[in-house]
Amino acid sequence: MKNTLNTDYFENLWLNDHPFNDRNADFWNLRAEEFNQSVSKNRSVSNREKKVELFLEKGLINSNSRALDIGCGSGQLAIALAKVVKEVVAMDFSEKMLDYAKKNAKEAGVDNIQFVLSDWENFVLEEPFDLVIASMSPAINGPADLYKMLMACKGSCCLSAFVKRSGALKEKLYSVTDQAFKPQYNIINYIFNILWTKGYLAELSYEMGSYERLLPLEKAREIYPLELDISESPEKIKSLYAFLDQKEKDGFITEIMSQTRGELIWKVSK
Template structure:
């Protein structure tokens, strides 16, 4: 709220920004991937995609956890974050909308001799605080980017956490590669809402969070161009045959070959931002 004096009169102007509304508006024209089918379709490939990603290690190094803590891992996927958390915590609730992802997580947990992980095949938007129960620590690793009305979910997450919350979201201009590919195909390109929306929504909620860039080497590595094209198809939406041909030619000309024989996008490195806060005593 701001007051401006004009002559003898003082005019009150409301300039409060609706960050949640802007977030929702930005999501409207982006590929819809926040559904079980989309994640089920890539579940079997997810382990391979994550093999050379040092992001999990970077995030886990920032999460403070005691051995008697309970953890809620929202959007847990195949358990790349969940498993290490369960090795430190007394119990973990692993939540994901993909039943296929949870099947892989359970297999990975069994292989790691862990029996302190409970799974929940639901999205955070569809559960209440009472459904989930209180947890000492809440983690949402790269899982809130497509959530609508995120302000309501952030408030819910804050209420669930007893000690601390850790969220990772897109960095500024992080989806530029997808936009470049859309422009190559003559499609309209749109910006994905990034971490600054969430930071400001939290601020409006009275939550004054810490913000850190996660300096990770998050890249996607592939054994061949067809595998890269398959991942790109998932990232930017369905492709027709002409579009596939255009992208295949582009990838063949621009992908970089690594020393171990895999290939990667020359400009496809992702940036992630960690937003975290501790609950007041």
Template sequence: MFLEPIDFARMYKEHKQKTVFKGKNSGDWDNKSKEMAPRMQKSEYVEDFISRMNISKEDTVLDIGCGPGTLAIPLAKKVKHVIAIDFSSQMLEQLEAYAAREGVKNITTYHIGWEDDWSHLPQVDIVVASRSIEVLDLEDALSKMSSHAKKACYLTYKTGGSFVDMDILDYIGKKIITKPDFWYIPILLYKEGYLPKIDYIATKDASVKYSNADEFVTSLIWSLGSLDDEQQEKAKEYFELYVENRQDSIKPTFWAFVAWSCEK
């Protein structure tokens, strides 16, 4: 494929280690769970994701990084059984509460993450990873997905290399090293003999509202890790100029939807 062999798995790791967008730990997501659950559990994104899947009522599904049940609950209504795993115990509590409200009983949860031992998990028909594959070892994560799926795998990964709009970063003077973009995924899958299909889901989350400039700054720090005093003041200025009265006209976020067959 290339004149000289390229180690894309190693390249991804090196890029991931240098990016400003560091992975969150389970405690971070525990603290975010109650705030995020309502808007994640009901969104057009869910319909867009599921509409791209080939599923039947007899299928079993593994949902990795399931969060508060964003996909697990709707999928449970369409398939035989869902195994939902997440390294945030509070996210799993939100999922279980959501399942109870919806009368869904065909979900089994496990408090484990990407890096944990999955040997006790059964093989399933379908594996999904919705916006959750922010891992250091991408090659291993994709291998885990493929090895647990009898039929197919589906995942989404943010395009563009940044969780924050580049216009905001330019305005506040925040220089970043972007995160690895989605194209690593199809390359690594192709290397292992899979023929992945790529599509894109656009989301425009109007439910994310900032009541004041401080909330806006806090959200930026959550994504970026830190802002100095001058950058925080510029962020507040940006909020007042471009966000405060225009929150219904936010730019869409694009997610690469990657699908591949695991059938031999």
């Protein structure tokens, strides 16, 4: 019986599975303030420090290492890495995310981070890095992005993404705007299997948790049409606004999100 579980099989699954439209830099510019606030909390800081400690324990980095953070957001993981490695290159296609990242790095007193405004497709690779990270990054959106990540690395890679994410409010918003809820988060599955077919033995771990998302009503009116992919539908936006107005309390929309993250770590040298 022919084995159909080859690299092409999982590449095609990934290429044909896009439950969410690709979000552009404008979307992440809009979310930069919210994102920066959420990842600046004490628990998030502690988690990043533990992650860097894990990299050290596994021998993935040392004081002479160079690291690349693909889709660095507001720079918190890049900052934690910069405290223990020689150099970090932190790239993002959102100018406002990078503005927060530069500010956070200055406040943290680190000066060994090179910030680059670029998307991953057009990012110029000059030499490979000892550690390449894509932490919850929308930049790795297909097989070509993954293979460029491998090319950028001469040591180890770390990639994380949602495997499950839900919130009662978000599910209700899909219903209110006459849409089916889209719960698929399959990227970790595809990447793990592509790596396996190519001989990379990735370690897979999961992290479960929940957090409170608090948005000013006007900001929620901007963000949710993009998240629900209804920006071109005035009638659906009207229904969304009416529902948000009912749920507003003291000028804010509150949403409790439950999520499971998957993380892959693998060595590029087979």
